[in-house]
Amino acid sequence: MTRTPQAAALGALGLAASAPGAAASPMDYLHADGKWAATVLPLTWGLFILSLVVIVVIAALVIVGVMLRARLGNVRQVPLVDTRATGWIAIGVGVSTLILIGFVAWSSITLARVAYPPSKPALTILVRAHQWWWEFHYLDKNDPSRSFVTANEVHIPVGKPVRLELQSADVIHEFWVPSLVGKIQTIPGQTNVTWIEADKPGVYRGQCTQFCGEQHAHMLLSVFADPPAAFDAWRADQLRDAPTPATQEASLGERGFIGHCAACHTVRGTVAEGKLGPDLTHLMSRSTIAAGVLPNNPGYLSGWIADPQSVKPGSLMPDPDLSGPELASIRSFLVTLK
Numbered sequence: 001m002t003r004t005p006q007a008a009a010l011g012a013l014g015l016a017a018s019a020p021g022a023a024a025s026p027m028d029y030l031h032a033d034g035k036w037a038a039t040v041l042p043l044t045w046g047l048f049i050l051s052l053v054v055i056v057v058i059a060a061l062v063i064v065g066v067m068l069r070a071r072l073g074n075v076r077q078v079p080l081v082d083t084r085a086t087g088w089i090a091i092g093v094g095v096s097t098l099i100l101i102g103f104v105a106w107s108s109i110t111l112a113r114v115a116y117p118p119s120k121p122a123l124t125i126l127v128r129a130h131q132w133w134w135e136f137h138y139l140d141k142n143d144p145s146r147s148f149v150t151a152n153e154v155h156i157p158v159g160k161p162v163r164l165e166l167q168s169a170d171v172i173h174e175f176w177v178p179s180l181v182g183k184i185q186t187i188p189g190q191t192n193v194t195w196i197e198a199d200k201p202g203v204y205r206g207q208c209t210q211f212c213g214e215q216h217a218h219m220l221l222s223v224f225a226d227p228p229a230a231f232d233a234w235r236a237d238q239l240r241d242a243p244t245p246a247t248q249e250a251s252l253g254e255r256g257f258i259g260h261c262a263a264c265h266t267v268r269g270t271v272a273e274g275k276l277g278p279d280l281t282h283l284m285s286r287s288t289i290a291a292g293v294l295p296n297n298p299g300y301l302s303g304w305i306a307d308p309q310s311v312k313p314g315s316l317m318p319d320p321d322l323s324g325p326e327l328a329s330i331r332s333f334l335v336t337l338k
Contacts, residue, residue, distance in 0.1 A: 027205050029178035033225075034197045035161070036114050036181045043110045047103065114182075117161035117195040124163040125154065129173035129186040129208065131316060132215040133278060133291040138235070148238050149266070151278035152291050155224045157231040161197040174210035177223050183209055198225030214314035220292030241269030242281050242337050253333030260320045260330070267337065277317065283337040290315075302331050 030045070032038040126137035136154045140146040156162045166175055168186035176183040181196045198204065208219035226234060245251040254270060262272035268281040283289075286296050290312055294300040303310075306327055308317040322330070 027178045027207060031179055033199055033202065033204065034180040035118060036195065036197060037179055039113050040110055040182060043106055046106065050099070117197065119161060121163035121195060122157055122160035124165065127164050127166045127175060129168045131170050131213050132219040134221045135278065146239060149279040150238060150282065152288065153222045153224060153286050155226055155231055155234050156196060156198060157228045158198055158201050158225050161195045164194050164196055166192045171212050172210050173208045173212050175206065176209045177204050177206035180204050180223060185210060201225050201227055215312055218291060218293050218312055222292065238282055242267045245333060245336060249329055249332045250336055253329035253331065256326050256330045257333050260322065280337055283334055285338055298331055298335055301334060302327060305330065
């Protein structure tokens with residue numbers, strides 16, 4: 001397979017561009033920005049503090065035991081049965097049992113509280129995990145024409161619970177947005193259900209946390225919590241089909257996209273109806289590409305298209321083997337998908 005110098009250079013650009021995703025700030029699981037997370041957070045801190053107490057107590061007992069052994073000298077001087085030690089063991093077992101029972105009850109109550117949202121969900125999103133990206137179906141059972149599909153970046157209205165139905169298209173993955181919702185697996189042939197809610201506007205980072213193959217670490221997602229009016233505007237915009245190309249180059253790019261990319265990708269309003277890769281109808285409305293690995297701009301987009309394996313080795317996106325002019329025209333079409 002041959003590659004033009006232009007495509008090779010853009011592929012190198014894509015390889016260098018893999019750094020921004022890795023440099024993103026870490027996810028915060030000790031801070032809650034939604035009701036689901038706020039319900040679970042006290043239990044998290046309780047278990048964390050209990051673990052520290054257990055470590056300190058055990059360390060202290062080990063130190064005391066070593067010091068007593070040193071004072072007693074020969075171990076044969078220690079009686080086989082020490083009634084004082086037996087009493088301390090009984091006390092320790094009793095206290096540990098009561099603490100464990102308390103935490104079991106606390107955990108059960110917490111799980112029951114997060115099993116269902118506090119009010120009727122504002123909408124339902126079907127989350128389908130792929131190697132290695134996220135697909136989001138916004139469902140409207142009352143009016144299917146208002147359903148649409150997007151990828152890797154999910155928008156929700158602030159202050160309203162959203163029902164999530166989670167599935168997998170291939171292997172077991174795990175959906176996690178720590179400041180909003182806990183981990184839940186996506187399992188082939190099974191639908192798991194949870195809900196998510198954000199208390200304030202913002203962008204919340206998520207990640208697949210179940211090892212799912214070579215690019216597991218690059219299977220990121222972002223939750224955009226929008227004020228209700230902004231969310232309604234975003235949703236209305238997502239329902240639109242792709243615009244008709246306004247220039248000759250963009251028209252040429254659309255034909256090139258259909259010839260090279262339509263088997264895997266959908267662009268509503270065109271004949272491209274592929275289901276293997278992300279829906280690209282509103283590609284340029286997203287802040288990142290390649291499931292959070294690259295910033296979404298024409299330069300990085302060119303590098304990703306030209307040589308996806310240099311950006312995300314092992315990904316299922318094939319090398320299209322485009323010439324420089326073909327790549328330029330396809331890019332000119334893609335940047336119109338806003």
